[in-house]
Amino acid sequence: xxxxxxxxxxxxxxxxxxxxxxxxxxxxxxxxxxxxxxxxxxxxxxxxxxxxxxxxxxxxxxxxxxxxxxxxxxxxxxxxxxxxxxxxxxxxxxxxxxxxxxxxxxxxxxxxxxxxxxxxxxxxxxxxxxxxxxxxxxxxxxxxxxxxxxxxxxxxxxxxxxxxxxxxxxxxxxxxxxxxxxxxxxxxxxxxxxxxxxxxxxxxxxxxxxxxxxxxxxxxxxxxxxxxxxxxxxxxxxxxxxxxxxxxxxxxxxxxxxxxxxxxxxxxxxxxxxxxxxxxxxxxxxxxxxxxxxxx
Amino acid sequence: xxxxxxxxxxxxxxxxxxxxxxxxxxxxxxxxxxxxxxxxxxxxxxxxxxxxxxxxxxxxxxxxxxxxxxxxxxxxxxxxxxxxxxxxxxxxxxxxxxxxxxxxxxxxxxxxxxxxxxxxxxxxxxxxxxxxxxxxxxxxxxxxxxxxxxxxxxxxxxxxxxxxxxxxxxxxxxxxxxxxxxxxxxxxxxxxxxxxxxxxxxxxxxxxxxxxxxxxxxxxxxxxxxxxxxxxxxxxxxxxxxxxxxxxxxxxxxxxxxxxxxxxxxxxxxxxxxxxxxxxxxxxxxxxxxxxxxxxxxxxxxxxxxx
Numbered sequence: 001x002x003x004x005x006x007x008x009x010x011x012x013x014x015x016x017x018x019x020x021x022x023x024x025x026x027x028x029x030x031x032x033x034x035x036x037x038x039x040x041x042x043x044x045x046x047x048x049x050x051x052x053x054x055x056x057x058x059x060x061x062x063x064x065x066x067x068x069x070x071x072x073x074x075x076x077x078x079x080x081x082x083x084x085x086x087x088x089x090x091x092x093x094x095x096x097x098x099x100x101x102x103x104x105x106x107x108x109x110x111x112x113x114x115x116x117x118x119x120x121x122x123x124x125x126x127x128x129x130x131x132x133x134x135x136x137x138x139x140x141x142x143x144x145x146x147x148x149x150x151x152x153x154x155x156x157x158x159x160x161x162x163x164x165x166x167x168x169x170x171x172x173x174x175x176x177x178x179x180x181x182x183x184x185x186x187x188x189x190x191x192x193x194x195x196x197x198x199x200x201x202x203x204x205x206x207x208x209x210x211x212x213x214x215x216x217x218x219x220x221x222x223x224x225x226x227x228x229x230x231x232x233x234x235x236x237x238x239x240x241x242x243x244x245x246x247x248x249x250x251x252x253x254x255x256x257x258x259x260x261x262x263x264x265x266x267x268x269x270x271x272x273x274x275x276x277x278x279x280x281x282x283x284x285x286x287x288x289x290x291x292x293x294x295x296x
Numbered sequence: 297x298x299x300x301x302x303x304x305x306x307x308x309x310x311x312x313x314x315x316x317x318x319x320x321x322x323x324x325x326x327x328x329x330x331x332x333x334x335x336x337x338x339x340x341x342x343x344x345x346x347x348x349x350x351x352x353x354x355x356x357x358x359x360x361x362x363x364x365x366x367x368x369x370x371x372x373x374x375x376x377x378x379x380x381x382x383x384x385x386x387x388x389x390x391x392x393x394x395x396x397x398x399x400x401x402x403x404x405x406x407x408x409x410x411x412x413x414x415x416x417x418x419x420x421x422x423x424x425x426x427x428x429x430x431x432x433x434x435x436x437x438x439x440x441x442x443x444x445x446x447x448x449x450x451x452x453x454x455x456x457x458x459x460x461x462x463x464x465x466x467x468x469x470x471x472x473x474x475x476x477x478x479x480x481x482x483x484x485x486x487x488x489x490x491x492x493x494x495x496x497x498x499x500x501x502x503x504x505x506x507x508x509x510x511x512x513x514x515x516x517x518x519x520x521x522x523x524x525x526x527x528x529x530x531x532x533x534x535x536x537x538x539x540x541x542x543x544x545x546x547x548x549x550x551x552x553x554x555x556x557x558x559x560x561x562x563x564x565x566x567x568x569x570x571x572x573x574x575x576x577x578x579x580x581x582x583x584x585x586x587x588x589x590x591x592x593x594x595x596x597x598x599x600x601x602x603x
Contacts, residue, residue: 099477101402130480140471143494143601152489153479191602205479 046112047072047213047243048093053107053119055088055097062088065107066269068262070213072112075235075244077258077275079251081290084264086247090215093118093245094132095125111212130157133206134215138222139198141190141205146173146182149190149201153209168208175241176204177234196227200234207242214238216246220253232257251291255279263287338580345574353574357527358556362567367575369526370556373442374511374582376530376545377552380446381453381510386503389454390492393461393499398487417455424452425519433520440521442530443546448516453506460502464495469603497597504590508583514554523549524559553579 048070055063063085070076078086088097095118097103105119111131118128141149150169159165169186173179178200182193190201199219206214216235220228235244235257248254254261254275261278263271263286271278271287282288289295297305356366396413400406428448438444468491476486530548534540551559553575560572 094478096474096478099474126480126482129478134474134478136471136474136478138471140469140475140603142472142475142490143603152476152481155489156479156481156485189600202475205475209479 044074045072046070048112049110051108051110053092053105053109055085055092055106056104058102062267064267068269068272070243070245071260072243073240074259075239075246075257076260076262077254078245078247078262078264079254079290080264085267086264087217089264090217090245090247093213093215094129094134096134098125130209131211132213132215133209133211134217135199135202135206135219137218139195139202141193141198141201143189143191145187146190146193146201147186150204150208153205157209172204172208175207175238176200177230177237178204194227196223196230199223199227199231203234211242213243213245216244218247218249221249263290265290338577341573341577341580345570345577348570348574349577358525358559362565362571365568365571367553367556367578369529370551370553370575371578372529373550374552376442376533377445377449377550378507378511380443380546381449382503382507384447384450385453385457385506388450389457390461390499393458394465394487394491396458397462397465398483398491413455413458417459421452421513422515422519424448425516427451428516429520439547440523440549441547442550444520445517445522445550445552448520449510449513452513452516453510456506456509457499457503460505461495461499464498464502465491467498468494472603494601497593497601500593501590504586508586511582511586512554512579514558517552517555522555523551524555526551553582
């Protein structure tokens with residue numbers, strides 16, 4: 001326990017140093033960085049900071065100069081009406097946009113404690129994706145066995161040791177609350193699982209390689225209410241282990257699972273804050289209108 | 297709607313349904329034209345050649361006496377030529393298809409290549425024969441051999457394999473790719489671990505369809521100079537000593553099933569017509585068997601791959 005606590009502290013110290021370094025390197029023109037540093041001083045280390053980030057699909061500016069922190073080992077929800085750019089922002093975190101031509105990033109997303117700018121063209125998107133996992137809207141297991149699905153992340157990292165893979169697969173499936181349901185049929189096809197199980201399998205697939213950040217892109221929108229509840233419960237449990245960023249259409253879901261909420265509208269970040277504050281006492285009228293269902 | 301309208305509605309429905317029946321009948325007749333023609337041809341060949349089909353027919357070389365003539369050199373030739381065709385066209389076609397679909401940037405140049413590949417599938421086979429005569433037979437000096445014939449048919453079915461590969465890759469949903477890329481896989485890892493395995497049934501179906509077209513091709517094979525009457529077999533591909541394979545057979549002269557048929561139909565004697573019918577019957581069976589394999593693959597391999 002002592003060692004864990006020490007580690008947490010040192011990580012926090014590193015993040016603090018990083019934030020100070022960021023502030024020091026002439027970011028006076030960015031009014032948000034002081035804001036972020038203030039939050040940081042509030043006690044929760046920052047895992048990633050989005051700074052003046054804009055995104056273009058061809059000529060269309062889909063995201064406009066977004067700045068916000070992503071707090072470590074907390075759940076941050078991105079909410080907003082369809083087309084507001086929340087999925088676009090989420091998919092930027094593991095450079096999914098690099099797969100398609102004509103997309104362009106501007107600004108930075110820094111991952112702490114090493115201060116890597118995820119959007120730097122010199123940073124390989126594959127490196128980013130190895131550090132940041134993603135769970136998609138529709139469960140998308142590979143048409144392979146349950147075991148192979150979870151093991152795939154390790155295989156592409158060159159892991160060949162059978163017992164290491166076995167252990168990681170078991171741990172990941174436990175972490176995704178799926179182990180007891182599949183332990184006797186690890187070699188059955190993953191596509192035979194129910195939708196909710198498939199989504200938990202996709203979560204396990206990400207967990208197997210111990211990502212620093214986990215992205216959820218409307219993970220329950222294709223699931224029934226019971227499966228949705230189990231995914232939400234899982235997100236709650238994962239909170240202690242990994243930094244989570246979740247896009248959701250469902251306001252109640254954001255309120256239930258997240259610690260911080262960002263409300264986006266037409267490609268702009270309208271308001272960012274602790275979930276409690278956003279839902280109970282929004283600073284902006286637009287946010288209030290959206291969360292109370294008067295609009296959106 | 298009022299109660300008195302109901303009879304009127306019923307009348308309209310009856311009239312609409314008459315048109316439906318009319319189309320079903322017309323469509324069924326159209327279908328019959330194709331199916332019956334094939335069945336009639338096939339049955340006619342079967343009846344005409346039936347007496348000739350015996351184990352001897354498969355183990356005898358062609359002969360001046362119709363009663364003793366067989367298709368040994370023809371079916372062995374067809375088999376070996378198909379082997380060369382498959383070995384040359386499958387890796388080339390699959391690699392080209394994967395490159396075009398997964399790797400190539402989408403620009404004017406690749407668009408032109410794409411159109412060309414599609415057009416190649418429609419080039420008359422005799423043109424491939426002429427090309428092969430110049431390139432394989434004379435320039436490369438492969439001679440009038442199994443190798444030349446196999447490569448020629450390989451070229452012929454290359455566009456079919458490329459198109460089948462691309463179609464098959466395109467049917468893999470985007471979210472499966474994103475799942476693999478999202479874990480940090482490189483393009484090659486995604487291709488090797490996902491794209492190829494998931495598109496394999498489709499690719500194999502395309503390959504077999506191409507092969508069943510190639511096995512019946514006559515024109516390009518005649519152009520490069522297949523023999524019409526041969527009474528010997530190429531050397532066995534399996535040798536008696538290490539490394540137990542030899543490639544002498546590639547240089548051998550040969551004949552194939554359709555050429556043997558063609559040779560027999562041009563003879564005046566009635567008895568040879570029987571032989572031709574019997575050989576045709578066997579050739580159609582070979583093609584049907586290949587198609588059966590492709591259907592089997594579709595049903596049994598694809599059932600494990602769903603999204």
